Amino acid sequence: MKKEKEQFVKEKEKKGFDHVWERLPHISFYQFWITTFPSVSSLMGGFMSIYPVFAQYKPPYRCQNGLDRAELSSNFSFQEIIDLTTETPFCKGFQPNQLGGCFFCDFSDELIQKCNSSSFSALKSCFGNAAQQNSTWRACDGYEYDRGIRNNVTNFRGEKWETAVTEFTLHCGMEWFDSLSTALGLLGLLGGAFLAGLYSDRFGRKRSLLVWHTVCGTLLLAMSFVTNKWGFFFFFY
Known part of the structure; x- marks a missing residue:
């Protein structure tokens, strides 16, 4: 029994990370789907964190x-x-x-x-x-x-660069809306965590990932494409 255990340990140490590569060919599209979407969520969360710094900059x-x-x-x-x-x-x-x-x-x-x-x-x-x-x-x-x-920097349309402040004139009495838009992002995280938690408890975590990211991501992508304002996608996603 002891020899069999030592042999098992040696084989495990010998393979190491090769166990992962043995399993990769067997990953289905469904497993890849539910693994990718949490990564996308983390990526968008990073964009949301830096969004106010750049997209809401108020130049003189x-x-x-x-x-x-x-x-x-x-x-x-x-x-x-x-x-x-x-x-x-x-x-x-x-x-x-x-x-x-x-x-x-x-x-x-x-x-x-x-x-x-x-x-x-x-x-x-x-x-x-x-x-x-x-x-x-x-x-x-x-x-x-x-x-x-x-200086001499343009957006993807070749026009002068804009921020939310310059595009929507969020100054001269409208500063409150600029601050509110930042707070709404955090409020969205709070409300989303509450609703997503209830949905996950009722229908399961995997289904909630698929439904939320597929439906909401598609809608926001379509909105950004139609309005040509890609800040919608990064901010609200």
């Missing part, structure tokens, strides 16, 4: 203004345009408690053409107290974003 922003209309904005840096159009305490209707990035001093096109200078200091002098007092402090109609952190 400013209002579109007369310098953009006159196509002079390329002559100045992003911060210089803010200094010219937002740091304007004498602009008519200016209120210090209002968010500067969401309001700007709307200098007329005639004044901009009259100043018509490519020098920042000269244009700032032209946009002095008198010019500000004859202009209006107004809310933004559109926004420009400082994409210098990833």
